[in-house]
């Protein structure tokens with residue numbers, strides 16, 4: 001892994017932490033609505049599966065050692081025993097799914113599909129059972145309460161798609177993948 005790779009990974013970990021500075025809204029539950037999932041989607045779409053997952057792993061390492069990197073300035077090992085723990089695990093798995101769907105030359109519908117499947121479905125798949133377990137609600141009740149995240153998460157899919165395609169046009173070198181020998185060609189505008 002090159003120094004440039006490490007820098008990219010650190011940039012997306014920092015970007016996702018920065019999105020947490022905007023704050024969090026908790027609507028009658030234990031899990032906040034946060035912009036940080038936009039960072040998760042962008043990490044997978046831009047960095048690809050493995051670097052994207054590494055960037056989220058780095059973010060969670062910072063959280064685990066006590067840095068206040070989550071929305072609302074939360075951090076510390078206790079977060080991983082709270083109702084949001086499953087979502088955080090999902091944040092590491094999501095970029096793998098997103099990156100594999102997007103591939104090395106993003107097209108808008110693959111970014112949107114990857115963000116929906118990885119950034120929403122996979123994150124919920126990890127998050128909802130852990131939330132249900134730790135809040136002692138049924139899975140069904142937890143799924144219903146989690147629907148409050150959907151409008152915001154779908155909006156983040158749109159933003160992630162626009163930002164990814166804009167970045168690809170402006171700076172295609174950001175999308176170099178493990179298997180690519182050269183930077184992908186810019187898309188025609």
Ligand SMILES: O=C(O)CCCC[C@@H]1SC[C@@H]2NC(=O)N[C@@H]21
Pocket residue numbers: 031032033034035037070071074079084085087088123124127149152153
């Ligand atoms: O800050 C944390 O401890 C993790 C927050 C997890 C929030 C989840 S991720 C999917 C869904 N979308 C949101 O905006 N919030 C939840």
